Amino acid sequence: xxxxxxxxxxxxxxxxxxxxxxxxxxxxxxxxxxxxxxxxxxxxxxxxxxxxxxxxxxxxxxxxxxxxxxxxxxxxxxxxxxxxxxxxxxxxxxxxxxxxxxxxxxxxxxxxxxxxxxxxxxxxxxxxxxxxxxxxxxxxxxxxxxxxxxxxxxxxxxxxxxxxxxxxxxxxxxxxxxxxxxxxxxxxxxxxxxxx
Numbered sequence: 001x002x003x004x005x006x007x008x009x010x011x012x013x014x015x016x017x018x019x020x021x022x023x024x025x026x027x028x029x030x031x032x033x034x035x036x037x038x039x040x041x042x043x044x045x046x047x048x049x050x051x052x053x054x055x056x057x058x059x060x061x062x063x064x065x066x067x068x069x070x071x072x073x074x075x076x077x078x079x080x081x082x083x084x085x086x087x088x089x090x091x092x093x094x095x096x097x098x099x100x101x102x103x104x105x106x107x108x109x110x111x112x113x114x115x116x117x118x119x120x121x122x123x124x125x126x127x128x129x130x131x132x133x134x135x136x137x138x139x140x141x142x143x144x145x146x147x148x149x150x151x152x153x154x155x156x157x158x159x160x161x162x163x164x165x166x167x168x169x170x171x172x173x174x175x176x177x178x179x180x181x182x183x184x185x186x187x188x189x190x191x192x193x194x195x196x
Contacts, residue, residue: 050078050125053092053148055118055138057085064088064141066148070182070193075129075153081115082123089117090146091139092124100139101170107132107152114139128152133184137177145180151187 051073057064064085073079081092095105096112106112107130115124117140128134131153138146182193 050080052080052082055081055083055085055088055090055092057088059087061087064090064138064144064146065195066092066138066146067195068192069148069180069195070151070187070190071148072151072187072191073128075131076127077152078125078127079150080123080125081118083118083120086120088141089119090141091115091117092126092136093139095135095137095173097170102137103173105133105135107134110134131155135181142177143174145174145176147177147180149181149184149187151184155184155188 051071053071054067055064056067066081071079081090083090092113092115093099093102094110094112094114095102097104098112099114110128110130110132113126113136118124128150129152132151133155134150134152136148136150187193
């Protein structure tokens, strides 16, 4: 946290005392430039901060989605899925054979998750510690394209390099869901990808 200093007395610094007249005044234009630069840069959250992914839908239930649909976080960061859709129950489920015989689309050695059905205003937490790409979906709405992707740290490769849309058994990932995933490059560049 940065604190401001005002007053007529010298303030202590690492290299001695700093007098107020040793500091160049900041012009309002300089502050605006710094503000705009800060807004333009992608915002990466700190590992101790949790991130919320909202589960949403339109009023008649004909369209459902995660927001954001793509997200980059740091290892050890918690994700909270929150159902804000008043008309539907949703799940946050990792693509993994452990759940519904789906193909594995999370890093090898990562713990898969399934929230179970979340009613409106209910939430579910997961902390992701291993670096890599994690794909997830809503079990009742996967066929509607309700999927998302989380990148933890610096991924070694994209999911397409080592995983398949077709599981060893069970149904393949629906084409609408495969098309809905944001690209790894887009998430790495933007940090957060919202549904369009």
